[in-house]
Amino acid sequence: MKYSVLAMVLLVAVAGCTKKTSPFAPEYVEVPAQRPSDLGVDTSATSNSNTKPTQITQNTLSPTSPEYFKKSVGDRVLFDVDAYTLNAGGKSILDGQIRWLKDNPGYMVVIEGHADEQGTREYNLALGARRAQSVRDYMVANGVSPSRIRTLSLGKERPLEICSQESCYAKNRRAVTVLAGGIS
Secondary structure, three states: OHHHHHHHHHHHHHHHOOOOOOOOOOOOOOOOOOOHHHHOOOOHHHOOOOOOOOOOOHHHOOOOOHHHHHHHHHOEEEOOOOOOOOOHHHHHHHHHHHHHHHHOOOEEEEEEEEOOOOOOHHHHHHHHHHHHHHHHHHHHHOOOOHHHEEEEEEEOOOOOOOOOOHHHHHHHOEEEEEEEEOOO
């Protein structure tokens, strides 16, 4: 009796240690490697070993893609120290964003307001909120529906650059337009 109980305990312990697959675990399927010529791609022009691979450029991005928006239109505007008014460069970038948003009505945006590390947390959160609101107001005044725009202040909580120099501070004083939606 004593040994049968011990055997049953060991059997349960061993059974509990077997590998279980989760119903949420992805299944991996091995796909054989394919050469470009197998896919019907003409490789005769690239057979030279001195040929560099083609780089993806902004011209190959879809004009309706978030990548195009970020790289070609620009997703951020910069501000002066302790300022939330838009300068000429910022307005120019926002004009491009507004054109893109009018051409792509399926997207909503979140305007993130940021500040450099100088000042208190509370002051920088308030300054970030004013910067985001300034961008929102400009977009709304130029035809973007206010229902498509949300604002968020991050203050000094998410710096692009971390150093105590003006070159870093300047990059952190910004408003970033983040695209949301666009799924058809």
